Amino acid sequence: xxxxxxxxxxTLAFSFxxxxxxxxxxxxxxxxxxxxxxxxxxAKPKGTWTTSSTPALKIDEAYYNNWSAAGNAQLAxxxxxxxxxxxxxxxxxxxxxxxxxFGIHWQxxxxxxxxxxxxxxxxxxxxxxxxxxxxxxxxxxxVNAIANFKTQFYKGFQYGEDTTFISTFMAPAYxxxxxxxxxxxxxxxxxxxxxxxxxxxxxxxxxxxxxxxxGVPQDSADLSNGKYKHAYFGLGSYVKFYMKKDIAKNLNLxxxxxxxxxxxxxxxxxxxxxVRQELIDKGYGDWKYGKQVGYCLYHExxxxxxxxxxxxxxxxxxxxxxxxxxxxxDFRYTNDxxxxxxxxxxxxxxxxxxxxxxxxxxxxxxxxxx
Numbered sequence: 001x002x003x004x005x006x007x008x009x010x011t012l013a014f015s016f017x018x019x020x021x022x023x024x025x026x027x028x029x030x031x032x033x034x035x036x037x038x039x040x041x042x043a044k045p046k047g048t049w050t051t052s053s054t055p056a057l058k059i060d061e062a063y064y065n066n067w068s069a070a071g072n073a074q075l076a077x078x079x080x081x082x083x084x085x086x087x088x089x090x091x092x093x094x095x096x097x098x099x100x101x102f103g104i105h106w107q108x109x110x111x112x113x114x115x116x117x118x119x120x121x122x123x124x125x126x127x128x129x130x131x132x133x134x135x136x137x138x139x140x141x142x143v144n145a146i147a148n149f150k151t152q153f154y155k156g157f158q159y160g161e162d163t164t165f166i167s168t169f170m171a172p173a174y175x176x177x178x179x180x181x182x183x184x185x186x187x188x189x190x191x192x193x194x195x196x197x198x199x200x201x202x203x204x205x206x207x208x209x210x211x212x213x214x215g216v217p218q219d220s221a222d223l224s225n226g227k228y229k230h231a232y233f234g235l236g237s238y239v240k241f242y243m244k245k246d247i248a249k250n251l252n253l254x255x256x257x258x259x260x261x262x263x264x265x266x267x268x269x270x271x272x273x274x275v276r277q278e279l280i281d282k283g284y285g286d287w288k289y290g291k292q293v294g295y296c297l298y299h300e301x302x303x304x305x306x307x308x309x310x311x312x313x314x315x316x317x318x319x320x321x322x323x324x325x326x327x328x329x330d331f332r333y334t335n336d337x338x339x340x341x342x343x344x345x346x347x348x349x350x351x352x353x354x355x356x357x358x359x360x361x362x363x364x365x366x367x368x369x370x
Contacts, residue, residue, distance in 0.1 A: 047089030078103030215330030
């Protein structure tokens with residue numbers, strides 16, 4: 001009896017063990033699948049890159065030989081590159097603009113086949129890089145952060161009776177960083193920032209010695225010892241307007257305007273006693289009696305306006321006309337006495353550049369997912 005009872009218990013125990021193993025075997029794949037699903041993160045939505053790269057080339061040539069109306073043989077070559085690289089992911093937008101241009105011009109000034117390098121001059125020189133991050137808020141308003149860098153490729157000269165060296169790569173150069181808000185529509189936008197840093201670089205000792213400091217303050221004692229300051233940081237307000245629109249079939253209008261007001265400029269100029277006294281003598285910047293508004297307009301604000309109108313015959317050929325106007329109170333010039341002094345609101349501080357012509361484009365646009 002006992003043996004039968006023990007045998008029955010052993011049989012039941014063995015049966016329960018087999019059943020438990022079968023249940024475990026059946027549930028393990030499901031549990032593993034559930035655990036794998038829980039550990040695997042959900043796929044994030046992909047952002048979209050939209051890119052556009054547009055190199056262009058303009059060539060102008062003229063040759064005269066025994067021509068009754070007279071004229072000088074000339075050759076001008078200008079190359080440019082405009083790139084737009086935009087990343088969009090939901091409310092976040094990262095927009096990058098590359099704007100480059102460099103042109104050279106040769107003219108036979110004496111009619112005797114002047115050597116090419118003897119009369120070679122620049123006709124355009126620009127490096128302009130912009131990166132903007134923005135996040136959509138509501139009703140076309142965004143919060144954004146902007147970084148912009150401007151300089152040139154090669155040396156610049158002022159021509160006249162004497163040739164004067166006035167600029168080169170990184171002299172000057174401007175780095176502007178801003179935190180603010182943007183009101184953006186389909187073909188235009190306005191950026192506003194009351195917290196903007198603008199750093200001016202002049203990384204050339206020869207220009208500094210000749211007085212072309214572009215607003216970087218120099219101490220007279222350091223100048224005599226050959227110790228130069230190569231950068232100045234300004235803090236101020238920044239406003240930028242941008243517009244690009246087809247105003248008619250194949251006719252595009254581009255407008256860019258920038259204003260920067262430097263909160264620190266007055267104290268900076270106050271350190272340069274000789275410049276300050278000269279401004280007072282000319283009626284600008286008298287702290288006690290006058291011209292506070294005029295002083296602000298002339299010596300604390302920088303402005304940059306660019307307008308371009310372009311008509312495209314097809315995807316690779318266009319005719320265009322445009323101009324760029326700058327007001328930079330820190331641009332210095334050589335006066336009649338041979339002294340390098342700050343421009344006082346005259347045409348020296350108001351810079352103007354105009355161009356027009358026929359241009360060949362080489363376009364490639366590559367929208368892609370990433």
